[in-house]
Amino acid sequence: MAKSQQTFNKIEKEKKKLKKREDKQKKKIERKANSNKGNGLDSMIAYVDENGYLTDTPPDPSKKKKIKAENIEIGVPKREKEEFDPVRKGKVAFFNDSKGYGFINDDETQERYFVHVNGLINEVKENDRVTFELERGQKGMNAVRVKKA
Numbered sequence: 001m002a003k004s005q006q007t008f009n010k011i012e013k014e015k016k017k018l019k020k021r022e023d024k025q026k027k028k029i030e031r032k033a034n035s036n037k038g039n040g041l042d043s044m045i046a047y048v049d050e051n052g053y054l055t056d057t058p059p060d061p062s063k064k065k066k067i068k069a070e071n072i073e074i075g076v077p078k079r080e081k082e083e084f085d086p087v088r089k090g091k092v093a094f095f096n097d098s099k100g101y102g103f104i105n106d107d108e109t110q111e112r113y114f115v116h117v118n119g120l121i122n123e124v125k126e127n128d129r130v131t132f133e134l135e136r137g138q139k140g141m142n143a144v145r146v147k148k149a
Contacts, residue, residue, distance in 0.1 A: 089149060092128045104132060104143045111141075119144040 050063045095102030100117035132143040
C-alpha cells in the first residue's frame with residue numbers, strides 16, 4: 001500500500017489558506033454593506049461650530065458674528081517701531097583664543113550670541129563684561145563691535 005503524499009503539515013497549511021480566503025471574502029462583503037458610497041453630499045459635509053470644532057450638525061444662526069474683511073490680518077502683524085539702544089551689554093560666556101570665536105550672554109534677554117575675533121575691538125577673555133551690537137549672520141544674530149565695558 002502506497003503512503004499518502006499529503007503530510008499533516010501540508011493539510012494544516014491548506015486549511016489556513018482556505019480560512020484566510022474566507023475571512024477576506026467576509027470582510028469584503030462587510031465593507032461593501034457598510035460603505036457610505038452613494039449616500040450623497042449630506043454625509044460628507046462638516047460644519048464648524050462657534051467654538052471652532054468640526055460637527056456634523058449645522059451651526060445655530062443666532063450665534064453668528066459679523067466680521068469685517070478689513071479687520072482680518074493675514075500673516076504676521078506689523079510691529080510698532082520700538083526705540084531701543086543698539087548697544088547692548090553682556091558677559092563673555094566662552095571664548096577660544098586659538099580658534100578665534102566665542103559666545104556672549106546678553107544681560108537683558110539672557111540670549112547667547114556668537115562672536116568672532118573679527119568682531120572684537122578690544123581683546124576679551126571669559127567672564128569679561130562687554131558692550132556689543134548685533135548683526136544678522138548666516139546662522140543667526142552675531143555680536144559685532146565688541147569692547148570691554
